[in-house]
Amino acid sequence: MEVTYEELVQKSQENYEKIEMVLKKELKEVHLYPEDLEYMDTFGKCINCGLCISVCPVIEEVGINGFLGPREIDVSMVRNVHHVTDQVDVIFKCIGCNACHEICPRKIPTKEIVMFLRHKLLMLDKSKVPTPLHSVMNNFDQHKMFYEPKPIEKRQKIIQRQLKKVGLPYIPDPEKEHADVLFYTGCKAENRLYLMREAAKLILTKLNVDFTMLKDMVCCGYASEEMGDYERRDKLRSELVQKIKKVSPKYIVTICPGCTASLKRIVEKYGLDINVKHMVEYLIDDIGLKNLTVNSNQELVVTMQYPCNLYREFGDYIKDYFKQILENVGNATVKEASISSKCCGGGAYVPLIYPKISNKMLKTKVDAMKEENVKVITTICPECNLSWNTGLHLFDKEKTLELLDLFVFLAALLYSR
Amino acid sequence: MRKYRADVVIIGGGISGLYAGYLANKLGYDAIVIRKGQGATALSSGNIDIMGYYEGQSGWFDSGAEGIRFVTKRNPTHPYSLLDMAEGVPDLTIEHGKHAIMLTDDSIKEFNTFLGNIYTGSIAKNAYIGTTLGTIKPTGYLPFYMANGDLSHHNDTKIGVVGIYGYADFDAGYCADSLKHFSKQYHFGIDEICPVTIKFKGLTEQSNLDPFNIARKLEIDEYRQKFIDDIKTALGSKEVTHLAFPPILGIDNAKVVVSDIENELGVKVFELASLPPNTQGLRLVSLMERTSGAKIQRGEVISFNSDGSKIKSVVVRDYSSKFLFEGDFFILATGKFISDGIIDTGTLKESVFGLPVFDGKVWVKHFDPLKMSERQLISPKGHRFLRIGIRVNYKMQPLNDEMNIAYENLVAAGSVIGGYDSAFELSGFGVAISTAYKAVQTLQELRG
Numbered sequence: 001m002e003v004t005y006e007e008l009v010q011k012s013q014e015n016y017e018k019i020e021m022v023l024k025k026e027l028k029e030v031h032l033y034p035e036d037l038e039y040m041d042t043f044g045k046c047i048n049c050g051l052c053i054s055v056c057p058v059i060e061e062v063g064i065n066g067f068l069g070p071r072e073i074d075v076s077m078v079r080n081v082h083h084v085t086d087q088v089d090v091i092f093k094c095i096g097c098n099a100c101h102e103i104c105p106r107k108i109p110t111k112e113i114v115m116f117l118r119h120k121l122l123m124l125d126k127s128k129v130p131t132p133l134h135s136v137m138n139n140f141d142q143h144k145m146f147y148e149p150k151p152i153e154k155r156q157k158i159i160q161r162q163l164k165k166v167g168l169p170y171i172p173d174p175e176k177e178h179a180d181v182l183f184y185t186g187c188k189a190e191n192r193l194y195l196m197r198e199a200a201k202l203i204l205t206k207l208n209v210d211f212t213m214l215k216d217m218v219c220c221g222y223a224s225e226e227m228g229d230y231e232r233r234d235k236l237r238s239e240l241v242q243k244i245k246k247v248s249p250k251y252i253v254t255i256c257p258g259c260t261a262s263l264k265r266i267v268e269k270y271g272l273d274i275n276v277k278h279m280v281e282y283l284i285d286d287i288g289l290k291n292l293t294v295n296s297n298q299e300l301v302v303t304m305q306y307p308c309n310l311y312r313e314f315g316d317y318i319k320d321y322f323k324q325i326l327e328n329v330g331n332a333t334v335k336e337a338s339i340s341s342k343c344c345g346g347g348a349y350v351p352l353i354y355p356k357i358s359n360k361m362l363k364t365k366v367d368a369m370k371e372e373n374v375k376v377i378t379t380i381c382p383e384c385n386l387s388w389n390t391g392l393h394l395f396d397k398e399k400t401l402e403l404l405d406l407f408v409f410l411a412a413l414l415y416s417r
Numbered sequence: 418m419r420k421y422r423a424d425v426v427i428i429g430g431g432i433s434g435l436y437a438g439y440l441a442n443k444l445g446y447d448a449i450v451i452r453k454g455q456g457a458t459a460l461s462s463g464n465i466d467i468m469g470y471y472e473g474q475s476g477w478f479d480s481g482a483e484g485i486r487f488v489t490k491r492n493p494t495h496p497y498s499l500l501d502m503a504e505g506v507p508d509l510t511i512e513h514g515k516h517a518i519m520l521t522d523d524s525i526k527e528f529n530t531f532l533g534n535i536y537t538g539s540i541a542k543n544a545y546i547g548t549t550l551g552t553i554k555p556t557g558y559l560p561f562y563m564a565n566g567d568l569s570h571h572n573d574t575k576i577g578v579v580g581i582y583g584y585a586d587f588d589a590g591y592c593a594d595s596l597k598h599f600s601k602q603y604h605f606g607i608d609e610i611c612p613v614t615i616k617f618k619g620l621t622e623q624s625n626l627d628p629f630n631i632a633r634k635l636e637i638d639e640y641r642q643k644f645i646d647d648i649k650t651a652l653g654s655k656e657v658t659h660l661a662f663p664p665i666l667g668i669d670n671a672k673v674v675v676s677d678i679e680n681e682l683g684v685k686v687f688e689l690a691s692l693p694p695n696t697q698g699l700r701l702v703s704l705m706e707r708t709s710g711a712k713i714q715r716g717e718v719i720s721f722n723s724d725g726s727k728i729k730s731v732v733v734r735d736y737s738s739k740f741l742f743e744g745d746f747f748i749l750a751t752g753k754f755i756s757d758g759i760i761d762t763g764t765l766k767e768s769v770f771g772l773p774v775f776d777g778k779v780w781v782k783h784f785d786p787l788k789m790s791e792r793q794l795i796s797p798k799g800h801r802f803l804r805i806g807i808r809v810n811y812k813m814q815p816l817n818d819e820m821n822i823a824y825e826n827l828v829a830a831g832s833v834i835g836g837y838d839s840a841f842e843l844s845g846f847g848v849a850i851s852t853a854y855k856a857v858q859t860l861q862e863l864r865g
Contacts, residue, residue, distance in 0.1 A: 059630070313736040313738075315714075315736075315740065
């Protein structure tokens, strides 16, 4: 005998009541917030096609057994955000490169979801947050930056030594109160990659840009956002906005793609009439290639490492800008590698928490570059720079590859003419 | 907002969008393809279905041409029927479907040239290939990695179906049993089908494998050799003439992987058509991207500017940036529901230009799941909601609800066009390729 319509309705009703009961009981134990429901929607959006698995650089290294991947996060983890405390490893293995978002037919913002889940974890059970992050949080509280800064004298010594090595002069930081351009260095360049910072400063000086810098750096909040620490992010941001308002610049120029992304959002959120640009963008759009031209006789073949933060957030034109500067100013022959667009392995705290994964990615990248006979790799991102440094140190013992920072390269050209 | 200009702006980067990009580029236009992510093409199995089945037909069509003749006789709103009208009205002096067959044949041949002749097949004869589920499906053209997989051409063959421990998407034993059953039913000349499940030593520490991981490993010489050795061991004294694989034989280097396995083992190798997650669709898309010659811009079209009769520009959003793309001509190739070509915002409509949609018979305004789908997933009637799409004239120009040309400089291609159900008719790539071809022809005419 076949089931009648009424019986089917009856059965569904019973099931519905059962589900309702379970949900009511669950809601007493866990507390959900409106934003949780918002992210729960992605569960219905995902069509389970698995394209994200094909591009995820972490899955490529450790397999789907080692990292469940974007699909699992979009489908199963958003359904019960309160279970995130049991799946800490999944959300912290995401490297935040946005490759899954790029390929997704449904445009699911997996990175955003991961940040949200990290935020949730921080709210629910702080003790489960990986230990390296606690010290970073501590740094933010004490120094308002990602790293603990080195003592000024020691820092000055290192800067002088590094500048001497590449034959660039030292100029002190500008101390103007107001200027057209605010040159925002970012945590990594401020505390680790001094040469990158100095080179960018030299470039702006040489091009007679009316610029100034923040006396005491405050992080843009990007790093806090990446660990889901929205509270600290907002605190840092409001502090930074105060400082920016004092300078009241027309442009903010950065050398860090993460800062560019973050500052663009800040400017939008606080309604400031400021143009945020990455240095590469500023040089081409506002200075113009004509004013940059240098007669260089150097013959150089370079390969780029594109920063995911920049080209995946603001468009592929950044790639073209990057190439244009190298070709027109540096007179270099640009050779794109098959992995130029792949994440450097340094994103979203993975190198801090899972150095093995990060190193595996770096090894693959170094090997691929060697296979394609690359000699020089250029970056425009402090994060890429740091991880390539590690990669070359660990996996390129014969020193066949050379890491070239675009700004150092440019500064050297401009000061040699 | 950054401004860009191109002669032809193509919205959608699936098969019809990228092919239209190639054709436009070849004709000397400066073409740009805007796409927000991968769509249904990347999820496909990569073979060109022309026409496999239609309501009212008993069994499958022997050839794409037969299918086109059948459908042009019965359904005047089917894209093939529109392609059949060379002058805007059905040509009664010649046989039904003749124009459409010629056009489809030309377009697929051109498509094949574009991709460096990776396809074999013909519009005059359908091939019958196995799927990873062990079922059989008819198709028009086979890519090189399936070329040996036309089961209707097999004669006294012994097929080994290769599975891998830990790769849960594919069960070789189940597939082989099912294939055996169907090949008996269709009287294929296959002697024996047996499962060969191997432990891939390059990947033993992993228990949950995805096809991309295996495919990437097989592109590396060292792992490929291990893989071949593993198959040798697993085969033992079993004698096979063919080996059937799930979609794991490499991504960008599939040719080398296939020929290496063939040479080392002395057998013919083919892949089975597969459901996603799948390397086969990605192979095709990445090959098209590399060879189309059109520039590809990532981003989603969020609005457009027009002067009433012509489209002037479209606004593209890419994460937090916005761009303006001006163009002389626009090609709409956004696909159906998977890639958001058609959306439901209270009323059902085309997502970029807000064009009305129809289901092959009437305009559809509201989405009603009960009326628009059949109870069975694979139903002999197909599903009405899968036929929903925009209405175009015989030149592939989209029409508004008064049946006038919506915009003078807009043409459409691919599955955004309504009136056909590619999944059930097995006509997906055939319609996509031929409509893209026709759309670019129309552009050429419009330019004068």
